[in-house]
Amino acid sequence: xxxxxxxxxxxxxESEFRCAGQAKxxxxxxxxxxxxxxxxxxxxxENRRGVLEENWCHEKGCGEWFKLRxxxxxxxxVDAENDS
Amino acid sequence: xxxxxxxxxxxxxxxxxxxxxxxKQAWRNPEPKTHYDVLIVGGGGHGLASAxxxxxxxGVRNVAVVEKNWIGAGNSGRNTAVVRSNYLRDASIRxxxxxxxxYEGLSQELNYNIMLSQRSEVDVLLTTTSMRNMxxxxxxxxxxxxxxxxxxxAQVRQRIPILAPxxxxxxxxxxxxxxxxxxxxxxxxxxxxxARAADAYGVDIIxxxxxxxxxxxxxxxxxxxxxxxxxxxxxxxxxxxxxxxAAMASLVDLRLPLRCFNLQAFVSEPIKPILDVVVNCxxxxxxxxxxxxxxxxxxxxxxxxxxxxxxxxxxxxxxxTVAGLLELFPVFRRLKLLRQWxxxxxxxxxxxxxxxxxxxxxxxxxxxxxxxxxxxxxxGLTFAHLIANNDPHPLASAYGMNRxxxxxxxxxxxxxxxxx
Numbered sequence: 475x476x477x478x479x480x481x482x483x484x485x486x487x488e489s490e491f492r493c494a495g496q497a498k499x500x501x502x503x504x505x506x507x508x509x510x511x512x513x514x515x516x517x518x519x520e521n522r523r524g525v526l527e528e529n530w531c532h533e534k535g536c537g538e539w540f541k542l543r544x545x546x547x548x549x550x551x552v553d554a555e556n557d558s
Numbered sequence: 559x560x561x562x563x564x565x566x567x568x569x570x571x572x573x574x575x576x577x578x579x580x581x582k583q584a585w586r587n588p589e590p591k592t593h594y595d596v597l598i599v600g601g602g603g604h605g606l607a608s609a610x611x612x613x614x615x616x617g618v619r620n621v622a623v624v625e626k627n628w629i630g631a632g633n634s635g636r637n638t639a640v641v642r643s644n645y646l647r648d649a650s651i652r653x654x655x656x657x658x659x660x661y662e663g664l665s666q667e668l669n670y671n672i673m674l675s676q677r678s679e680v681d682v683l684l685t686t687t688s689m690r691n692m693x694x695x696x697x698x699x700x701x702x703x704x705x706x707x708x709x710x711x712a713q714v715r716q717r718i719p720i721l722a723p724x725x726x727x728x729x730x731x732x733x734x735x736x737x738x739x740x741x742x743x744x745x746x747x748x749x750x751x752x753a754r755a756a757d758a759y760g761v762d763i764i765x766x767x768x769x770x771x772x773x774x775x776x777x778x779x780x781x782x783x784x785x786x787x788x789x790x791x792x793x794x795x796x797x798x799x800x801x802x803x804a805a806m807a808s809l810v811d812l813r814l815p816l817r818c819f820n821l822q823a824f825v826s827e828p829i830k831p832i833l834d835v836v837v838n839c840x841x842x843x844x845x846x847x848x849x850x851x852x853x854x855x856x857x858x859x860x861x862x863x864x865x866x867x868x869x870x871x872x873x874x875x876x877x878x879t880v881a882g883l884l885e886l887f888p889v890f891r892r893l894k895l896l897r898q899w900x901x902x903x904x905x906x907x908x909x910x911x912x913x914x915x916x917x918x919x920x921x922x923x924x925x926x927x928x929x930x931x932x933x934x935x936x937x938g939l940t941f942a943h944l945i946a947n948n949d950p951h952p953l954a955s956a957y958g959m960n961r962x963x964x965x966x967x968x969x970x971x972x973x974x975x976x977x978x
Binding site for chain 2: 489518523526547
């Protein structure tokens with residue numbers, strides 16, 4: 475099991491967390507650009523081997539939302555958003 | 559064209575007399591030609607079935623299937639082998655039931671025993687939500703003439719006597735549903751059967767050739783692939799690479815609305831026959847069947863939302879699945895698990911597959927096949943039609959890759975896992 479560094483609680487078991495998919499720039503930036511950009515925001519995720527930035531929530535803990543960079547093939551956590 | 563050697567009881571007896579020394583190779587191992595009419599990337603079930611139907615239904619026989627590994631090395635050889643057609647939407651029901659119908663005649667058609675066992679799949683339902691979901695499915699399926707019916711709790715217990723007794727249940731069994739024609743088939747045999755039949759039509763199956771680049775001509779259409787076994791030219795290129803479709807598409811800077819999630823399965827030690835149906839419990843996120851080898855084949859839910867290409871599974875998902883299994887079947891509590899494996903499953907946003915032409919001329923894609931084993935015959939049939947005619951097959955016309963931009967979703971939730 476992965477230990478995930480919650481910015482509030484520190485390292486906790488992965489089963490306490492929920493992954494909410496790829497972290498994208500703010501929605502506004504896509505909406506205002508074009509229909510294609512909006513479709514990209516809605517439907518296109520990075521789907522590749524390598525490090526991706528994702529939104530995670532410490533759902534069964536403190537409820538904190540944070541960003542996490544994780545390798546999709548090894549599941550190694552590169553770094554997590556820090557609370558400070 | 560006929561296969562080199564027809565399999566039958568007589569060929570088996572003949573083989574036995576010859577001490578099984580004289581069996582011919584089931585398919586050739588050819589050197590790649592310089593050019594093909596159609597080149598299919600991916601030698602899994604879908605790729606090989608597509609090659610077979612291209613040759614059989616459309617007379618396109620100058621075809622190559624290029625596989626980076628050995629055929630069936632990917633998800634075609636790693637799934638839990640369940641075939642069924644209990645889907646929710648009209649297009650999905652028609653498509654997957656066609657697939658099941660093709661499976662029913664496949665051993666005869668391919669002259670290869672796919673070991674189809676239509677032992678029925680029983681859904682054990684513990685919540686009113688699941689009851690309502692399955693009833694909705696059954697009404698829609700019956701409307702389209704596909705059999706799927708609801709069961710009372712007593713009928714569920716009659717079909718699966720080893721279910722936990724009522725006083726041990728955390729959640730009471732409210733009822734169930736059953737598709738009598740569902741069952742399991744041998745996954746390797748599907749791959750090998752299609753490979754052998756396609757080979758007999760002259761399709762070249764080129765193994766250990768990894769595609770590293772897709773070349774395009776002056777007009778932008780595809781012209782060749784670079785592989786680890788050299789450059790191979792092609793008029794049309796069809797991608798059917800399981801969980802590598804996004805990587806393949808990125809070779810031509812094409813982005814696809816797909817995501818890969820982790821799914822795992824495991825088997826128990828072999829035991830005597832105890833379970834004669836496929837059992838699925840959406841409320842506990844577990845399904846299982848009893849294989850011919852005696853092992854229980856058990857699967858669970860995916861690690862949702864978490865992009866993963868790891869060939870493995872998470873221990874806490876295994877724990878959750880086993881907990882669900884033991885809740886339904888306390889009788890299995892002393893069984894040991896023998897093997898566990900996992901891999902990446904590819905999902906489109908609405909849960910339905912993509913069988914589609916692409917903006918690049920001559921490039922086709924068959925993707926998003928989570929639960930793609932049961933879809934192999936119809937997937938191959940419709941993909942071959944699309945490649946040959948450049949026009950979607952009526953059964954797969956809802957599977958275009960541009961459907962998202964038109965809000966033409968074909969939303970299919972999981973059958974095994976709870977639907978949102």
